[in-house]
Amino acid sequence: MSFSQLRPTQLCFARLTPPATRFSWRSTALGRRYMSQDIGRDFMTGEASSRLTITKTTSPKELPPSKSLLFGRTFSDHMLRIPWTEATGWGAPSIAPFSDINLSPGATVLHYAQSLFEGMKAYRHEDGTVTMFRPDMNMKRMNSSAQRLALPTFNGDALIECMKELISLDRNWIPKEPGHSLYIRPTLIGTNGTLGVAPPNEALLFVITSPAGPYYPQGFKPVPLHGTTEYIRAAPGGTGAYKLSANYAPGVVAQKSAAKQGYAQNLWLHGPEHWLTEVGTMNLFVVIKDRDGVTELITPPLDGMILPGVTRDSVLTLARNHASGAKRLQGLPDAIKISERPINMAEIILSSKEGRLVELFGTGTAAVVTPVERIGYNGGDVMIPTGEDGMGPVSKPLWTELVGIQTGAIKSDWNYVVAK
Amino acid sequence: MSFSQLRPTQLCFARLTPPATRFSWRSTALGRRYMSQDIGRDFMTGEASSRLTITKTTSPKELPPSKSLLFGRTFSDHMLRIPWTEATGWGAPSIAPFSDINLSPGATVLHYAQSLFEGMKAYRHEDGTVTMFRPDMNMKRMNSSAQRLALPTFNGDALIECMKELISLDRNWIPKEPGHSLYIRPTLIGTNGTLGVAPPNEALLFVITSPAGPYYPQGFKPVPLHGTTEYIRAAPGGTGAYKLSANYAPGVVAQKSAAKQGYAQNLWLHGPEHWLTEVGTMNLFVVIKDRDGVTELITPPLDGMILPGVTRDSVLTLARNHASGAKRLQGLPDAIKISERPINMAEIILSSKEGRLVELFGTGTAAVVTPVERIGYNGGDVMIPTGEDGMGPVSKPLWTELVGIQTGAIKSDWNYVVAK
Numbered sequence: 001m002s003f004s005q006l007r008p009t010q011l012c013f014a015r016l017t018p019p020a021t022r023f024s025w026r027s028t029a030l031g032r033r034y035m036s037q038d039i040g041r042d043f044m045t046g047e048a049s050s051r052l053t054i055t056k057t058t059s060p061k062e063l064p065p066s067k068s069l070l071f072g073r074t075f076s077d078h079m080l081r082i083p084w085t086e087a088t089g090w091g092a093p094s095i096a097p098f099s100d101i102n103l104s105p106g107a108t109v110l111h112y113a114q115s116l117f118e119g120m121k122a123y124r125h126e127d128g129t130v131t132m133f134r135p136d137m138n139m140k141r142m143n144s145s146a147q148r149l150a151l152p153t154f155n156g157d158a159l160i161e162c163m164k165e166l167i168s169l170d171r172n173w174i175p176k177e178p179g180h181s182l183y184i185r186p187t188l189i190g191t192n193g194t195l196g197v198a199p200p201n202e203a204l205l206f207v208i209t210s211p212a213g214p215y216y217p218q219g220f221k222p223v224p225l226h227g228t229t230e231y232i233r234a235a236p237g238g239t240g241a242y243k244l245s246a247n248y249a250p251g252v253v254a255q256k257s258a259a260k261q262g263y264a265q266n267l268w269l270h271g272p273e274h275w276l277t278e279v280g281t282m283n284l285f286v287v288i289k290d291r292d293g294v295t296e297l298i299t300p301p302l303d304g305m306i307l308p309g310v311t312r313d314s315v316l317t318l319a320r321n322h323a324s325g326a327k328r329l330q331g332l333p334d335a336i337k338i339s340e341r342p343i344n345m346a347e348i349i350l351s352s353k354e355g356r357l358v359e360l361f362g363t364g365t366a367a368v369v370t371p372v373e374r375i376g377y378n379g380g381d382v383m384i385p386t387g388e389d390g391m392g393p394v395s396k397p398l399w400t401e402l403v404g405i406q407t408g409a410i411k412s413d414w415n416y417v418v419a420k
Numbered sequence: 421m422s423f424s425q426l427r428p429t430q431l432c433f434a435r436l437t438p439p440a441t442r443f444s445w446r447s448t449a450l451g452r453r454y455m456s457q458d459i460g461r462d463f464m465t466g467e468a469s470s471r472l473t474i475t476k477t478t479s480p481k482e483l484p485p486s487k488s489l490l491f492g493r494t495f496s497d498h499m500l501r502i503p504w505t506e507a508t509g510w511g512a513p514s515i516a517p518f519s520d521i522n523l524s525p526g527a528t529v530l531h532y533a534q535s536l537f538e539g540m541k542a543y544r545h546e547d548g549t550v551t552m553f554r555p556d557m558n559m560k561r562m563n564s565s566a567q568r569l570a571l572p573t574f575n576g577d578a579l580i581e582c583m584k585e586l587i588s589l590d591r592n593w594i595p596k597e598p599g600h601s602l603y604i605r606p607t608l609i610g611t612n613g614t615l616g617v618a619p620p621n622e623a624l625l626f627v628i629t630s631p632a633g634p635y636y637p638q639g640f641k642p643v644p645l646h647g648t649t650e651y652i653r654a655a656p657g658g659t660g661a662y663k664l665s666a667n668y669a670p671g672v673v674a675q676k677s678a679a680k681q682g683y684a685q686n687l688w689l690h691g692p693e694h695w696l697t698e699v700g701t702m703n704l705f706v707v708i709k710d711r712d713g714v715t716e717l718i719t720p721p722l723d724g725m726i727l728p729g730v731t732r733d734s735v736l737t738l739a740r741n742h743a744s745g746a747k748r749l750q751g752l753p754d755a756i757k758i759s760e761r762p763i764n765m766a767e768i769i770l771s772s773k774e775g776r777l778v779e780l781f782g783t784g785t786a787a788v789v790t791p792v793e794r795i796g797y798n799g800g801d802v803m804i805p806t807g808e809d810g811m812g813p814v815s816k817p818l819w820t821e822l823v824g825i826q827t828g829a830i831k832s833d834w835n836y837v838v839a840k
Binding site: 071073075079098099100101102103104105106107108109110111112113114115117148149150183185187189190193194195197198199206208210229230231232235236237238239244245246247248249250251252253255256280281 | 491492493495499518519520521522523524525526527528529530531532533534535537568569570603605607609610613614615616617618619626628630649650651652655656657658659664665666667668669670671672673675676700701
């Protein structure tokens with residue numbers, strides 16, 4: 001691959017003006033060596049060369065037909081890289097053609113899973129505006145993951161600005177069809193090539209993007225889940241609340257086992273009480289009517305085992321705004337109780353028997369909302385009601401609002417404008 | 421780097437003669453496509469080209485002074501690589517100069533920790549013979565780890581033969597000083613560049629080696645441990661019994677916390693009962709005298725949370741041989757009870773108070789035996805007796821026997837001859 005059109009730009013950081021950041025930058029310019037922890041969480045360590053550079057591809061790839069898109073299979077023309085070393089802090093961000101990452105065979109990411117990531121999306125509105133959905137939430141979580149692994153933290157606003165440049169450059173990779181988007185995958189890995197189990201002294205933050213079709217092109221199709229009790233996704237004192245690479249590979253066997261038994265995904269049930277925690281790689285919501293007929297929207301609490309999902313938070317916020325009257329959503333029951341509380345299989349089965357189970361759905365960046373039709377459990381299936389179009393009475397108005405915001409039909413400060 | 425002296429060899433597989441393997445090979449030669457699961461666990465998929473090739477470096481590195489060796493910092497001149505794809509199975513093994521691994525930025529190892537490894541050692545005996553210590557145990561565990569992650573399994577004997585070739589080629593990298601060895605790191609990673617969380621359809625097995633000095637060059641120095649209750653290493657239904665990359669990065673914060681409080685390593689305490697499980701990245705042994713004065717050697721059982729360590733198994737085997745009279749070890753008490761059973765901090769504290777706590781030590785490939793002098797717990801320190809030379813009355817004869825075997829002073833079928 002040949003590169004060209006090298007052009008340095010200050011745009012990425014021109015908008016970065018929190019006083020703390022400026023101060024750190026100036027201090028660094030005076031020669032003080034900063035660790036990532038004390039540079040005001042900035043990518044820059046004070047060198048003029050630490051500004052974003054963009055190297056455009058000279059051989060752009062052909063865009064894949066939108067209809068043939070499969071999740072995460074095709075990547076856009078460019079990627080963002082930001083190196084870090086313990087000695088010099090964050091180096092200069094660069095956008096360059098998508099290309100291999102070369103690692104020492106001793107790199108800690110390969111041996112000890114020193115790795116974490118985020119999943120987020122950019123949407124093209126009808127008027128051509130491109131936005132990212134709540135990237136501040138992803139940046140916050142990514143820094144939280146980095147701390148959990150003793151990897152370097154960074155200035156989330158700076159990374160958002162760099163990602164805007166990347167998405168802007170590859171905006172033709174966002175399919176024009178409704179329901180399509182550009183999936184964005186920021187990743188942070190430990191790269192130093194020594195075999196000790198310790199915080200890395202070299203790391204690389206990179207961002208790749210991938211055009212994504214709608215998760216349910218033929219409309220919602222509720223999925224069957226298999227209740228997993230043999231394997232765990234998380235445990236108290238573990239890493240379930242962080243988006244670490246280490247949380248994913250060990251879950252594949254549970255998925256395989258679910259698939260073998262004819263289920264689409266697995267439902268992580270925790271402890272002898274079989275608490276519902278997550279659905280495959282999604283957060284989980286249950287809707288139940290209490291004995292007084294009041295609708296309760298329930299999701300497991302952030303007790304250290306649950307990933308603090310951006311879609312989870314968005315669903316809770318929209319539902320709470322509805323319940324408080326701040327913004328009513330059409331179709332959603334007037335009286336709705338929103339609960340972050342534990343719920344176990346016994347409660348699911350009881351409410352199902354008593355006809356009070358309304359619906360159950362997963363939430364995540366990839367599919368936004370995924371309705372569930374049944375849960376394989378104890379050798380049988382617990383049936384979950386689903387609406388005619390696949391969605392339930394609570395998930396549908398919430399999904400409609402959420403997608404309305406993401407696609408620009410509804411104005412919201414959750415949208416970060418990338419390009420107009 | 422320039423390569424030369426390409427020479428194909430069949431040596432690596434000449435010794436590989438289990439009938440099942442041969443059969444699979446022939447069947448494959450007839451054109452049947454095999455998945456890794458049904459090719460008799462062989463690296464070969466039937467093509468003549470699937471034999472080991474060796475490309476020697478033309479620019480050998482200078483050997484580092486043995487005194488300056490730090491664990492895992494320096495790698496020998498060559499490495500072994502064996503690629504795998506779902507469609508074609510295991511490809512041809514190759515030994516070539518140590519060089520970077522090039523990965524797609526979408527490679528599953530980077531995003532989902534599809535990665536596992538082993539740690540083992542080759543020793544140079546006084547007569548020049550080079551041996552590996554119980555590599556069959558590592559191969560068994562590596563395949564067990566691969567299955568847990570839905571990564572491809574393989575023929576362990578074939579990998580041992582390939583590693584012998586690698587070690588033989590780089591035998592000058594085994595330092596000549598007593599107590600030194602060559603650390604061997606086989607690693608298996610998922611390499612396909614697509615973002616779905618699923619079994620990979622491409623993988624790479626590679627082996628690198630690193631010269632290692634004695635862990636305690638100035639004799640044994642017992643270490644202080646900090647009892648970790650805030651974080652976990654493993655949990656029931658998790659991956660603690662497998663040597664997965666995913667088990668390591670999340671433990672760094674516990675190490676950092678221990679170090680900050682002045683302790684050398686952390687002691688993983690599980691559950692509200694504070695069961696002792698592992699020491700940092702080592703297995704754990706406790707020696708206690710019961711009230712009748714009988715010495716009990718205790719290690720936590722393989723309940724799914726404990727790594728089945730090769731040194732752990734070796735210590736248990738030597739102690740059991742002693743207890744049964746099969747092979748008495750000088751210095752070890754005649755009456756010794758060997759127990760794989762849970763032990764918690766309450767029992768440690770009680771036996772300490774009653775003067776019955778004899779010693780506590782970690783075992784692992786890197787340090788073989790590591791004596792412990794105290795445990796930071798509940799704001800105080802539980803003191804552990806240690807002998808004059810740092811070791812205890814049980815660990816010392818076991819360590820002496822083990823190291824005697826590894827260095828060739830004592831004959832044993834645990835040694836696999838690499839070169840004479």
